[in-house]
Amino acid sequence: MIARERVESVLNLIRPAMRADGGDIELLDVFGNGARVRLTGKCAGCPSAYMTLYAGVERALRQEIADTCGSADAASFVDFADWLRRLYLVEMPTFIDANFDSPLDLLASPRAAARLVRLGGFRRLGPVIRSRFRDERLHRLFSFQALYAGLPPARALALCAVITYMDTIEGVWFPDGGMDAVAAALAAAAARAGAEVRLGTTVERILLDRRGAVAGVGLAGGEAVRADAVVCTLDLPTAYDRLLPQLRAPRAVRAGQYAPSAVVWHVGVRGLPDAQTAHHNIHFGADWDGAFDALVRDRTLMPDPSRLVTVPTVTEPDLAPDGCSVLYVLEPVPNLSGRVDWVREREPMRERLQQFLHANGYPTDVVTQQLVTPLDWERMGMHLGTPFALAHTFRQTGPFRPPNVERRVPGLFFAGSGTVPGVGLPMVLVSGKLAARRVAHYIPGSRR
Numbered sequence: 001m002i003a004r005e006r007v008e009s010v011l012n013l014i015r016p017a018m019r020a021d022g023g024d025i026e027l028l029d030v031f032g033n034g035a036r037v038r039l040t041g042k043c044a045g046c047p048s049a050y051m052t053l054y055a056g057v058e059r060a061l062r063q064e065i066a067d068t069c070g071s072a073d074a075a076s077f078v079d080f081a082d083w084l085r086r087l088y089l090v091e092m093p094t095f096i097d098a099n100f101d102s103p104l105d106l107l108a109s110p111r112a113a114a115r116l117v118r119l120g121g122f123r124r125l126g127p128v129i130r131s132r133f134r135d136e137r138l139h140r141l142f143s144f145q146a147l148y149a150g151l152p153p154a155r156a157l158a159l160c161a162v163i164t165y166m167d168t169i170e171g172v173w174f175p176d177g178g179m180d181a182v183a184a185a186l187a188a189a190a191a192r193a194g195a196e197v198r199l200g201t202t203v204e205r206i207l208l209d210r211r212g213a214v215a216g217v218g219l220a221g222g223e224a225v226r227a228d229a230v231v232c233t234l235d236l237p238t239a240y241d242r243l244l245p246q247l248r249a250p251r252a253v254r255a256g257q258y259a260p261s262a263v264v265w266h267v268g269v270r271g272l273p274d275a276q277t278a279h280h281n282i283h284f285g286a287d288w289d290g291a292f293d294a295l296v297r298d299r300t301l302m303p304d305p306s307r308l309v310t311v312p313t314v315t316e317p318d319l320a321p322d323g324c325s326v327l328y329v330l331e332p333v334p335n336l337s338g339r340v341d342w343v344r345e346r347e348p349m350r351e352r353l354q355q356f357l358h359a360n361g362y363p364t365d366v367v368t369q370q371l372v373t374p375l376d377w378e379r380m381g382m383h384l385g386t387p388f389a390l391a392h393t394f395r396q397t398g399p400f401r402p403p404n405v406e407r408r409v410p411g412l413f414f415a416g417s418g419t420v421p422g423v424g425l426p427m428v429l430v431s432g433k434l435a436a437r438r439v440a441h442y443i444p445g446s447r448r
């Protein structure tokens with residue numbers, strides 16, 4: 001477990017700025033590699049206290065880099081963090097939180113586009129990070145996020161570094177009660193606004209009227225739910241295949257480049273991880289470039305895989321019975337366009353993941369488990385067995401990504417990772433907002 005004194009020393013880096021604003025930060029408790037803090041004085045409840053906090057976290061990161069990688073990289077980090085923030089501020093309002101009707105819409109924001117070019121957003125992420133830092137570990141730490149966008153760092157555009165920004169500067173957030181709490185809170189908000197949420201109900205068809213406009217949805221069992229507009233959140237190829245068989249999917253959907261997939265082994269285990277274990281733990285393989293060549297070029301398993309182990313019970317022990325933990329281990333693997341026979345590979349993969357967990361000191365006395373391979377993702381309706389949808393290549397990003405509106409079917413809109421802005425929970429939540437704007441525009445007088 002991280003020592004209380006160590007956490008206090010990090011908080012001491014943050015305190016001067018908070019005290020200058022008439023507030024302070026109090027350490028409540030330390031668990032694993034995490035800590036619970038409370039903002040006090042004028043900082044309590046003050047929205048800008050988070051800015052002060054971020055500045056403090058940045059200072060702490062700089063110190064950590066200085067201690068681990070040397071002062072030259074620590075100095076580079078200052079400029080790097082500033083670059084990430086500027087990238088984010090240009091991209092978020094203009095290219096992420098925005099509806100596009102055509103690529104020409106980019107011309108509507110020429111200054112933002114020019115700023116993005118000046119910031120190097122269209123260069124390649126891997127080389128940009130290499131040019132900024134000497135230590136190989138920092139190259140990996142600040143560029144592996146490209147994989148979330150479905151690309152190796154060497155091929156991803158530097159504008160994908162907004163994910164690095166959210167990961168390292170804004171910080172990773174874990175909702176009280178686990179990820180399910182986000183869905184439950186959204187459902188409660190929808191219910192308060194008068195919506196009825198029906199779970200466990202399969203939509204089989206999007207119903208059209210005689211003019212070809214949306215008329216509602218047809219459910220398994222035959223019930224028809226009438227609607228003036230429909231927001232469809234399925235993976236787009238599946239949505240066209242299953243719900244709109246009369247329409248040919250747009251080319252970008254049919255012939256797009258889909259992201260690699262992942263095997264995820266979820267386990268409930270007896271025992272607790274050791275004190276050094278964090279909520280998220282990334283174990284990098286030694287052969288960095290070879291791993292991406294295997295995954296993306298050869299579409300085979302990585303010879304020396306990098307893996308993510310997430311242990312939510314480090315943050316929230318109540319998610320498991322006393323003395324037990326829940327965790328998952330994730331290994332990136334090719335999607336189903338690759339050369340892996342998942343019927344044959346399933347059990348050996350599970351065994352390898354168990355050995356890996358054991359070798360790295362995680363508890364492996366399994367009480368309950370679920371292994372998810374690309375075949376399982378495919379069964380859940382994800383095209384080519386990947387839960388990460390279309391990769392964020394230049395041609396599949398922003399105005400070039402399949403749009404959230406189907407012009408041939410008035411009243412039909414899309415949300416989710418297959419449309420704009422893209423993959424990951426922040427993006428998918430924005431996609432819901434963008435679809436809602438479309439609906440509000442389509443049905444004047446509907447509530448925003």
Ligand SMILES: Cc1cc2nc3c(=O)[nH]c(=O)nc-3n(C[C@H](O)[C@H](O)[C@H](O)COP(=O)(O)OP(=O)(O)OC[C@H]3O[C@@H](n4cnc5c(N)ncnc54)[C@H](O)[C@@H]3O)c2cc1C
Pocket residue numbers: 201202203204233234262264330380381387388415416417418423424425426428
């Ligand atoms: C292991 C893993 C870890 C991740 N970690 C993170 C993370 O830490 N941070 C982050 O930002 N992102 C993360 N992601 C990515 C993120 O989860 C996805 O980008 C996001 O959930 C995609 O949302 P979506 O709405 O497009 O699709 P989904 O979340 O798949 O939602 C689609 C829903 O539609 C339902 N559905 C399908 N067909 C039908 C039908 N015919 N009728 C009715 N309902 C149907 C499905 O059951 C599903 O509930 C992770 C993904 C994975 C796989």
